[in-house]
Amino acid sequence: MRNYAILFPAEFKRFWTIGMIIFAVVMIGLGLIPSVVMMQSGMVKTLSALVSSADQIVSFFTFIVFSAGIVGADIKSGWIRTLLIRSVTRQQYIVTKIAVVFAAQVVVFVLTVTIALVIVAFDPAVIVKFDLSASSIAMALKSAQILLMIVISAYVSCIVQGAFNSLFVYGCMVLSQMMDFLVMRKYWDIHWAVVLKDYIFPTGFEDAQHALAANMAFPLTEMMWGIAALFLFFAAALFAMNKVVVDSGSE
Amino acid sequence: MNQRRYNEIKIFALIGAVCAIAAAVMEYSPSSAVVQWQPYATAFQTAARENKKVYVDVYAEWCGPCKLMDRTTFANDTVIATLQNDVIAVRVNIDDENIGADVKKKFNIQAMPTSLLLMPDQQEIKRNVGYMNGTQFIEWIADTTVSEFSHWDDFPEAVRRAEAEHKQIFIVALQDSLIIEELNRAFRKSALKRLIRAKCIPTLIIKTNPNHEKIIHQYTLLPSIDFIGYLYLFTPSMELKKAVPLRNYDGFRLLEMVQQMIAESEKPA
Numbered sequence: 462m463r464n465y466a467i468l469f470p471a472e473f474k475r476f477w478t479i480g481m482i483i484f485a486v487v488m489i490g491l492g493l494i495p496s497v498v499m500m501q502s503g504m505v506k507t508l509s510a511l512v513s514s515a516d517q518i519v520s521f522f523t524f525i526v527f528s529a530g531i532v533g534a535d536i537k538s539g540w541i542r543t544l545l546i547r548s549v550t551r552q553q554y555i556v557t558k559i560a561v562v563f564a565a566q567v568v569v570f571v572l573t574v575t576i577a578l579v580i581v582a583f584d585p586a587v588i589v590k591f592d593l594s595a596s597s598i599a600m601a602l603k604s605a606q607i608l609l610m611i612v613i614s615a616y617v618s619c620i621v622q623g624a625f626n627s628l629f630v631y632g633c634m635v636l637s638q639m640m641d642f643l644v645m646r647k648y649w650d651i652h653w654a655v656v657l658k659d660y661i662f663p664t665g666f667e668d669a670q671h672a673l674a675a676n677m678a679f680p681l682t683e684m685m686w687g688i689a690a691l692f693l694f695f696a697a698a699l700f701a702m703n704k705v706v707v708d709s710g711s712e
Numbered sequence: 713m714n715q716r717r718y719n720e721i722k723i724f725a726l727i728g729a730v731c732a733i734a735a736a737v738m739e740y741s742p743s744s745a746v747v748q749w750q751p752y753a754t755a756f757q758t759a760a761r762e763n764k765k766v767y768v769d770v771y772a773e774w775c776g777p778c779k780l781m782d783r784t785t786f787a788n789d790t791v792i793a794t795l796q797n798d799v800i801a802v803r804v805n806i807d808d809e810n811i812g813a814d815v816k817k818k819f820n821i822q823a824m825p826t827s828l829l830l831m832p833d834q835q836e837i838k839r840n841v842g843y844m845n846g847t848q849f850i851e852w853i854a855d856t857t858v859s860e861f862s863h864w865d866d867f868p869e870a871v872r873r874a875e876a877e878h879k880q881i882f883i884v885a886l887q888d889s890l891i892i893e894e895l896n897r898a899f900r901k902s903a904l905k906r907l908i909r910a911k912c913i914p915t916l917i918i919k920t921n922p923n924h925e926k927i928i929h930q931y932t933l934l935p936s937i938d939f940i941g942y943l944y945l946f947t948p949s950m951e952l953k954k955a956v957p958l959r960n961y962d963g964f965r966l967l968e969m970v971q972q973m974i975a976e977s978e979k980p981a
Contacts, residue, residue, distance in 0.1 A: 502963075503900055552717065586902070644780075655780075665735075668847075675850040677790040685735035692728030699721045 464549055468557045476561050484526055489573050492519040496577035500587050509595035512603065513674055515574050523569050525631060527562050528614040529624035542707050555615060555702045562611050567604060599670055605687060606666035612694045619701035637662035663690035745792045749803045752811050759800040760832035767795060768828040769803040770815060775824040777843035788846035794853060819920045820888050829853065835921045836889045861896060861916050867927050870915035874948040880977060882912035885933045886941040888920050894961050901963040904970060911974050945977045953977040
């Protein structure tokens with residue numbers, strides 16, 4: 462634990478370069494526009510709805526940039542070698558990297574929602590209901606889905622060198638949506654296509670969030686799919702991390 | 713050291729595998745409940761007696777998305793409970809020579825699956841064309857707050873008020889309720905709402921509503937099916953001042969259109 466306490470703040474500070482801070486500020490600015498417009502037009506009336514819909518557009522860019530080369534970039538720059546020769550284990554390293562990117566995503570998201578609420582507070586025509594329990598659950602599920610994506614991205618980054626890992630993960634998500642579109646319209650009677658559509662990218666936590674937003678029964682199945690994917694990909698990321706060749710003879 | 717690392721990986725993988733198996737069992741174990749579809753002939757009487765709305769699923773044997781909805785949406789426990797408890801659920805095969813043909817004509821059905829939500833007097837509340845999964849279906853059926861239109865008067869009341877207040881009658885005439893949610897959002901925008909309330913008495917006419925048939929015929933509304941709807945301005949004595957086909961239904965375009973309609977109608981002849 463002592464290593465994590467030292468490693469996390471150091472890596473978090475290292476993450477926020479000037480370029481990254483400017484990028485995050487721009488993304489928060491871009492994320493504010495749809496959030497404020499949705500509240501002013503009456504499309505979003507509760508905090509939980511804001512949590513579910515805010516950040517939809519910018520999270521695409523923040524995920525790609527924040528998790529690009531999450532491990533691969535450190536291998537290339539030799540930073541991983543510097544850490545591993547200082548009694549930091551590979552497990553501690555990858556857990557810290559995932560935690561740092563996750564924390565950065567959460568910071569951008571929370572700032573977007575908070576600033577949007579502050580802006581609309583000056584407009585007396587806009588009333589947003591603070592449903593704290595529903596918004597906490599929505600926030601937790603959204604965060605879990607983000608964490609899952611970062612874990613997958615970290616796993617891919619251990620295998621693919623450079624910054625293509627996040628693009629690869631996003632490519633899978635787009636492919637999943639394309640499959641969804643094609644199956645609904647054309648290949649609905651091909652059994653394997655229907656199955657593939659469901660399993661091409663894990664979206665258990667996101668599905669659970671949508672189900673709860675629609676007041677459906679507790680989405681235990683979706684949650685279990687999400688947890689299963691999180692643990693399996695985390696195990697895969699740890700395994701892949703152990704196979705990463707840093708520098709022969711340095712550990 | 714290495715063995716400890718791999719043991720941890722094995723534990724994480726095992727937890728993931730157990731969760732995946734549990735999820736798969738829950739996902740693919742057949743649900744004991746099924747939707748109890750009511751007969752179409754008595755559905756509206758039952759709905760009136762029980763003060764419920766009527767959900768009509770218009771499907772076809774050859775329609776892929778309809779079959780997918782059968783396997784997924786209508787097998788979902790929450791959907792089944794909603795259809796059993798909150799509405800009178802009816803399904804109509806569009807190829808049925810009697811009921812299917814009747815529903816197709818009456819509700820202007822053009823594609824499958826079409827989901828209709830109707831009042832007991834067969835007035836259309838809303839419709840959706842295409843596949844909806846369980847979550848989308850529950851969101852769709854639960855959101856019946858077409859709030860802006862609920863503040864608008866019925867046609868006879870609008871005519872009476874227009875005469876009393878010397879205002880024009882603003883009619884939104886639609887072929888069906890497919891775009892009603894988008895229109896509701898547009899008409900809720902404050903500038904458009906203020907303009908309409910200040911200058912006219914608004915009313916909504918939907919062609920598929922049995923009560924509106926006579927009005928549409930009497931005032932020759934909706935002359936072309938090429939447009940999803942029309943906007944009309946009538947004088948209190950029901951003399952047509954302006955008619956505009958509805959192409960765009962976003963708030964800003966509508967505001968522009970309505971402003972222009974009102975300005976032109978106020979010009980001296």
